[in-house]
């Protein structure tokens with residue numbers, strides 16, 4: 001580093017020297033030096049990232065255009081470099097846009113759109129171009145043809161990193177066999193050390209995009225993933241942000257930009273799920289946050305010392321006795337009917353009484369008289385705050401509390417209202433909690449009685465519950481935007497108001513069925529389960545988490561389970577350890593769900609694959625390379641819930657499997673002992689051999705199916721020794737025609753007859769299924785509706 005220290009004593013101006021070297025840095029220059037941030041840290045990884053960026057874009061573009069994707073990905077060695085070609089059958093890119101899309105970082109169509117897409121920042125493919133030009137010095141070659149165009153456009157370009165602008169070397173038209181789509185050719189320094197990851201990425205992309213056809217050719221292998229469905233993922237709609245989870249800075253920015261004058265209009269036009277009713281609720285909460293609520297008090301009973309009527313009458317001057325009395329009694333009458341009255345309610349009561357009295361007596365009660373009347377009545381209402389608060393506190397604190405202590409606490413809280421200069425007994429919830437807290441501390445110090453957190457919270461809740469939201473007008477948008485505290489009050493109101501979950505038509509989850517289907521296609525296991533959660537919100541963006549589990553079968557039994565991570569249908573290949581999905585997997589106690597987990601935390605072991613998909617209009621990644629989901633608590637919670645949902649099914653399956661295994665073991669033991677006992681018994685008693693199948697089925701509480709054949713009559717006898725009713729499907733396959741049968745379905749097929757019954761056999765009961773056959777016949781029976789381990793067939 002250049003040192004200016006020696007110059008300090010010489011009167012030189014270091015800041016000015018430094019200023020000479022200070023200049024703006026273009027984003028392209030920045031990433032040229034920091035390519036690892038975009039996932040281009042090595043040749044092996046660079047290749048995976050470039051493929052990923054181009055394939056993600058191709059899938060986004062085709063889906064957006066409603067086209068079933070047909071992709072071709074080729075990696076070939078050319079001299080010292082690798083050439084990467086990616087072709088899609090998407091809508092193509094217009095001639096004017098091609099240079100910017102590929103030759104300018106941070107240029108794209110998705111950054112400002114609240115809609116689920118693989119691309120987010122407009123940096124991916126231009127970063128691949130940058131990496132290729134840096135390592136090979138060769139330009140990117142782009143061919144693109146839009147629908148209906150006779151020719152395709154062809155460009156060769158690099159990025160001018162000083163300016164972050166495209167530098168075009170070739171611009172022409174060309175013919176191309178694809179009627180529409182885009183072809184990208186990049187040459188780069190690379191290697192195939194990450195072959196497995198590359199294969200995994202393509203394979204898993206095919207799994208979660210069953211509507212795509214992907215052909216993948218690399219130096220050693222040529223793979224084709226045919227499409228499994230012609231169904232495109234549900235079309236997504238762009239949405240506005242959801243009020244839950246928006247951050248303060250964003251809110252202030254939105255307030256500054258909106259054309260709305262009123263906060264209600266702003267909320268309704270800028271956010272999703274806010275209609276008139278929700279906006280009203282939200283404003284009510286905003287008022288509570290911003291102005292505080294007004295405490296309401298029980299009106300004094302008529303005739304007592306604080307008589308409202310007398311006080312009001314006293315406060316009125318010069319209106320004549322009759323009118324004054326009529327007015328005072330009108331006020332007192334209405335108040336006496338109310339259980340509680342807050343200051344602004346009193347103002348209305350007085351105004352109404354004034355209007356009515358004026359109509360009846362012809363005497364007008366102007367502003368000053370009304371104000372005096374309000375002040376007088378308010379004095380009467382608040383004359384004994386202490387007694388009122390005592391009743392509230394007493395109701396919500398345990399009966400074990402000493403009466404004097406409750407009184408002391410009530411008195412202290414009452415004093416805070418009395419001392420408040422506002423005079424309307426207005427208080428925010430936060431201030432109220434602080435006041436109750438202080439009063440409780442005092443009561444502890446002075447009276448040695450403690451009110452714990454719960455008691456304090458109950459008192460706050462009781463007071464807040466009887467306090468009234470004020471009718472004041474909320475400030476207009478421009479005032480909210482100009483004051484950080486007011487904006488923060490609005491934000492808090494947005495957070496606490498119940499608002500319908502965001503619409504999910506901006507998201508395209510895989511769905512639990514397809515997720516399970518995908519796992520089945522990919523993994524040979526014994527058990528599969530999947531769960532899709534309802535949409536939630538983070539930072540104003542909706543998201544859905546899905547999880548799937550495959551277990552057993554051919555899955556590797558030793559070592560840790562495999563975790564497949566997906567974000568917006570894109571497999572995440574790198575940085576597993578830094579991903580919120582991994583963290584959540586490790587934090588779950590998998591022993592509860594029947595998986596082995598040394599030490600009770602960390603990655604579980606065993607023959608299982610865990611799959612998690614996070615779909616959102618804005619997936620928060622840990623870095624620009626989009627390899628790992630960031631630790632956002634709302635998302636982590638949903639990942640956990642989705643995994644647990646699927647894991648509960650795994651647990652049920654494993655429990656059942658274990659109990660069946662135990663049963664099978666018991667049955668094996670009995671099956672071994674029983675014949676020996678029967679033999680001994682026959683020998684001792686000298687009787688014929690005993691039929692033991694029946695006994696075995698009875699001991700094991702099985703369903704026993706036996707066949708008896710005699711004189712052309714076939715009897716299939718079903719004995720249900722189990723403890724539950726059995727809904728069975730019994731199919732007898734025979735080599736002779738049984739003719740038409742009552743209660744059974746007969747289907748002839750290739751010289752065989754399938755006779756099918758659907759009997760329901762109650763627990764402890766039996767069913768007899770009969771038919772006739774002519775001549776000899778072979779039989780083969782199959783029974784569905786009861787697990788193999790609980791079935792004994794003797795037929």
Ligand SMILES: Nc1ncnc2c1ncn2[C@@H]1O[C@H](COP(=O)(O)OP(=O)(O)OP(=O)(O)O)[C@@H](O)[C@H]1O
Nearest residue numbers: 057061101108109119120121122123124125126182
């Ligand atoms: N194959 C393609 N067909 C049509 N349009 C494309 C294609 N590839 C890229 N685009 C357009 O170019 C834009 C920029 O792509 P880029 O990969 O740089 O960013 P992105 O996909 O929007 O976001 P991210 O940086 O997260 O990948 C896209 O938003 C899209 O509009």
